[in-house]
Amino acid sequence: MIYCGVDWAESHHDVALVNDAGDLLAKRRILDNAEGYRVLMDLLVEYGDSPSDPIPVCIETSRGLLVALLNQGGRQVYAINPMAAARYRDRHGVSRKKSDPGDALVLANILRTDRHVHRPIPADTPQVRAVAILARAQQDAQWNRQQMSNQVRSMLREYYPAALDAFSTWTNPLCRPEAREILRLAPTPARAARLTRAQLCAALRRAGRQRGIEAEAERIKTVLRGDYARQAPEVEVAMGHQLLGLLLQLDAACTAADHLAEEAESAFRDHPDSTILLSFPGVGAQLGARILAELGDDRSRFADARSLKAYAGSAPITRASGKKHHVGRRMVKNDRLNHAGYLWSFAALTKSEGANAHYRARRERGDWHAAGLRHLFNRMIGQLYHCLQAGEVFEEHRAFPSSLKDAA
Structure with a gap:
């Protein structure tokens, strides 16, 4: 059996191949381009790589063109956390020496000795x-939008509190197009005090508002x-002028999100x-996309529901030593x-009577709000695992039979 370790870098990669005895068979430095990828594939073929028996590869990242190339054809690619790889490095010496070719050899030996305790990158479909990619990018864009909104709000507090009071009746006001349109029209309190109701009505219409324009314009003008x-x-x-610059960034963040x-x-x-x-209560299109993005569609990724619960961080973790015994929430998770x-x-x-009854039962047993929600999530993600494995949709009477009976 041959094992391959790749020490990833931005411009080049170091490759090492070892056998079952731990002997170094080959080492090579390749560039991060198409030619370098071809050199790597030729090296693997030279040492017995084939479509029916591909050589497993260990690397410190799970993304990028190199990983996408290696993950084709059923090859098992193992992504090892760099912190875990550093611990493995200490097993081979106490001098704390480090080099890129040496790291590639360490990664190859991780597969040789501990392949059974690591999981390969899931074989998800394109x-x-x-x-x-889209769900994570949308979530990042949403966080960025909120960060820009907080910057605008912080600045308005310093010189323009009237604007915050004028928009306070709206939900997430600074992300609304009406607020940004009015702020562009009057970026200072002096200009805002001269705005007429007709100008405010026109600004609200440009922002897309269709109802209650006259009354809203009069209220904003008064404030x-x-x-x-x-x-x-x-x-x-x-x-x-600084506010107008921030508004340009906030507009871009809102459009991207x-x-x-x-x-x-x-x-x-x-x-x-x-x-x-979507058959599960409380799951919409955006939330469903985020859940699917993290679970993937490789049915063999999780051995059982307990593995998925641990991955999601909903299952508790036990720390016991001697007479000490503590059960708490999991910190290492997705x-x-x-x-x-x-x-x-x-x-x-609010969408499921059984879920609500389960949450209320946990609160009566002494759980705080977050702990009750985590316990409910732990139960529902186990149900999701069953439904995905069996190809079935969610059914309320099967998911919460006892809770529904008590609620009735």
């Missing part, structure tokens, strides 16, 4: 990988002309597993899936 503390006129003008949300929902609905995910699980379980409370 369709679900596309959903993962903007209220009595507020002011900065010096020169300072107000300078901060108004909305565009990626549409693309992620479209890609998710085209996937066969979307029917099962953070994106865990975040989606919190939203999923919270939304399910």
Whole structure:
């Protein structure tokens, strides 16, 4: 048996091949381009790589063109965390020496000795990988949009509190097009105090508002002309220019988040597993895309439901030593899936009588709100595992039989 280790870098990669006895058979440095990839594939073929018996590869990343090339044809590619690889390096010497060819040899030996305790990169279809890219990008864009909104809000507090009061009745106000349109029209309190109701009505219409325009414009005009503390006129003008620059960035963040949300929902609905995910209470298109992105569609990825629960961070972890015994929440987990699980379980409370009854029972037993939601997520993700394996949709009476009986 031959094992391959690849020490990944930005411009080049170091490759090492070892056999079952730990003998170094070959080492090579390749460039991060098409020619370098061909050199690597030729090297693997030289040492017995074939479509029916591919050589397994160990590398410190799970993304990139090199990983995509190696993952083709049924080859098992193992992505090892760099921190774990550093611990393996210490097994071979105490001098703490380090080199790229040496790291490649360490990675190859990880497969030789401990391949059974590591999992290869899931064999997901290109369709679900596309959903993962769009769902994660949409989530990142949403976080970026909120960060830009917080920057605008912080700046308005320094010189323009009237704008915050004028938009306070709206949900997530600074991300709404009406607020950004009015701020572009009047980036300073002096200009805002001169706005007429007709100008405000026109701004609301340009932003896409269709109802209650006259009343909303009158309310905003009254607030903007209220009595507020002011900065010096020169300072107000300078901060108004800074606000316009931030608004350009916020506009781009809002546009990107909305565009990626549409693309992620479209890609998710085209996937066969979307029917099962959407059958669960509290799961919509965006949330379903995030869950599918982290689970993938490789049915052999998780050995059982317990493995999936541990991966999602919903299953508790036990730390016991002597007379000490502690059961707490899991810290090492898939953070994106865990975040989606919190939203999923919270939304399910109003969509499922059984989920609500289960949550209430946990609260009566002494769980806090977050612990009750985590326990509900732990149960529902186990149900999702069963449905995906069996190809069945969610059924309330089978998922929560006892809870529904108690609720009735």
